[in-house]
Amino acid sequence: MGWLSELVEERGAEALDLHAQTINPQFVKLLRTIGFDRRWARAQGAYLWDEDDNRYLDLLGGFGMFNVGRNNPRVREALVEALGLERPGSVQLGVDSLPALLAEELLRRVPSSVERVLFTSSGTEAVEAALKLGRAASGRTRVLSAEHAFHGLTLGALSANTAPEFTSRFGPLLPGFEQVPWNDLEALERQLAREDVALFIVEPVQGKGVNLPADGYLARAQELCRRYGTLFCVDEVQTGFGRTGRLFALEHWGLEPDLITVAKSLSGGYVPVGALLMTDFVYSRVFDSLPNAVSHGSTFAPNDLAMVAGLATLRELDEQNLVERSARLGDRLLERTRPLEERSVVHEVRGLGLMWAIEFEEPDGGSRTWKLLERIQPGLFSQLVVVPLFRDHRIFSQVAGHGLNVLKALPPLVVTEDDLEWFVSALEETVARAEKMPRALVRFAVVAARAGRTPRRKLARA
Numbered sequence: 513m514g515w516l517s518e519l520v521e522e523r524g525a526e527a528l529d530l531h532a533q534t535i536n537p538q539f540v541k542l543l544r545t546i547g548f549d550r551r552w553a554r555a556q557g558a559y560l561w562d563e564d565d566n567r568y569l570d571l572l573g574g575f576g577m578f579n580v581g582r583n584n585p586r587v588r589e590a591l592v593e594a595l596g597l598e599r600p601g602s603v604q605l606g607v608d609s610l611p612a613l614l615a616e617e618l619l620r621r622v623p624s625s626v627e628r629v630l631f632t633s634s635g636t637e638a639v640e641a642a643l644k645l646g647r648a649a650s651g652r653t654r655v656l657s658a659e660h661a662f663h664g665l666t667l668g669a670l671s672a673n674t675a676p677e678f679t680s681r682f683g684p685l686l687p688g689f690e691q692v693p694w695n696d697l698e699a700l701e702r703q704l705a706r707e708d709v710a711l712f713i714v715e716p717v718q719g720k721g722v723n724l725p726a727d728g729y730l731a732r733a734q735e736l737c738r739r740y741g742t743l744f745c746v747d748e749v750q751t752g753f754g755r756t757g758r759l760f761a762l763e764h765w766g767l768e769p770d771l772i773t774v775a776k777s778l779s780g781g782y783v784p785v786g787a788l789l790m791t792d793f794v795y796s797r798v799f800d801s802l803p804n805a806v807s808h809g810s811t812f813a814p815n816d817l818a819m820v821a822g823l824a825t826l827r828e829l830d831e832q833n834l835v836e837r838s839a840r841l842g843d844r845l846l847e848r849t850r851p852l853e854e855r856s857v858v859h860e861v862r863g864l865g866l867m868w869a870i871e872f873e874e875p876d877g878g879s880r881t882w883k884l885l886e887r888i889q890p891g892l893f894s895q896l897v898v899v900p901l902f903r904d905h906r907i908f909s910q911v912a913g914h915g916l917n918v919l920k921a922l923p924p925l926v927v928t929e930d931d932l933e934w935f936v937s938a939l940e941e942t943v944a945r946a947e948k949m950p951r952a953l954v955r956f957a958v959v960a961a962r963a964g965r966t967p968r969r970k971l972a973r974a
């Protein structure tokens with residue numbers, strides 16, 4: 513046994529205490545409060561196992577980074593092979609073939625409007641690149657985003673986000689940023705018509721709440737951007753790589769953006785990665801001379817292992833037909849869960865591919881308990897479902913955004929029909945129980961809300 517295996521075996525059981533001592537005690541307190549304080553032993557595909565070898569179904573999917581499944585063996589093999597090759601990555605003043613090979617593979621899969629790739633190490637950095645390059649290329653400064661958008665937590669990306677739970681305490685944010693209501697073309701056109709907007713950045717399906725675009729919204733938004741000289745940026749960080757039943761969600765509407773941001777599942781969940789895909793127009797307006805040849809970048813991007821994982825992930829998506837599988841299983845999940853809309857507390861079940869959500873609402877005729885929960889913390893009812901799903905059914909899910917009564921699922925695309933049945937029957941039972949709002953469950957939620965008020969944000973991420 514190597515030193516690493518020994519270390520993990522010796523100290524693994526201390527994970528929660530050690531994290532609390534050295535990293536984030538508030539987060540550990542939150543996990544303990546809501547009963548998510550498992551000691552995780554291993555993971556594979558769509559499952560996690562705790563130290564007692566109980567298997568959990570992972571509908572969180574690492575916030576959408578495990579489309580090809582956790583610890584995918586073929587991506588791992590490629591990484592092990594790459595380490596053995598002792599490749600000359602990150603020469604910095606020099607280039608290697610792997611980034612260009614991954615760029616080539618990405619460009620083969622996106623609309624031909626896009627011709628260049630800039631690699632980053634995360635989604636938020638891809639968004640930062642879009643904002644910077646979009647401003648320089650257009651010669652304009654204003655940036656529009658949609659209400660309820662989530663584009664990351666660095667200052668630029670955060671400036672495109674209106675949610676106070678993320679933005680307050682961190683201001684002032686960048687000047688020139690404004691939000692328009694989601695699905696509102698008139699509001700968008702009013703802003704664009706000023707002809708001073710550098711770019712409009714939009715998620716094709718909003719991660720926070722799993723909000724689907726209205727028919728024609730995105731195509732018309734693109735048209736309006738073209739008309740008024742604004743760059744159209746589609747943020748595929750969460751929706752990319754098969755999540756919505758197409759390799760990229762923009763394919764559902766035949767979009768041809770100027771800028772596309774990707775990250776998360778591109779490296780199979782193994783290595784931090786991100787990329788900005790852009791038109792030649794954007795590229796050549798920014799990197800327009802020798803002094804400007806390195807106008808934007810960062811030390812670790814492109815990282816060799818991220819490139820290898822990216823190449824292996826794209827192969828895996830193709831060879832295992834995971835995009836088609838996402839479309840098929842997504843349809844199945846919707847079909848099996850739509851009947852829940854009959855329940856008095858269920859407002860809507862919605863989704864695209866394997867990006868799925870159920871939204872709760874106060875039952876017809878009103879409910880005093882519902883009102884009490886909302887008063888203590890908006891969106892608290894959804895915890896009456898998320899917590900028992902985890903505790904009683906070993907299903908790992910999340911609330912789809914701060915203050916929202918929406919439960920969201922982003923399972924690895926390798927999930928099986930049996931897994932979906934596991935989820936459907938657990939959900940039916942849990943929603944039926946939560947609908948009665950039994951006193952013990954409500955008390956638990958109230959205590960949890962009071963104890964974990966601040967850090968709950970982490971669970972309710974995009």
Ligand SMILES: Cc1ncc(COP(=O)(O)O)c(C=O)c1O
Pocket residue numbers: 575634635636637639662663664665715719747748749750751775776974
């Ligand atoms: C649509 C979207 N854009 C950007 C980001 C930020 O990505 P990262 O967490 O890798 O910085 C996220 C993360 O959830 C996202 O969902």
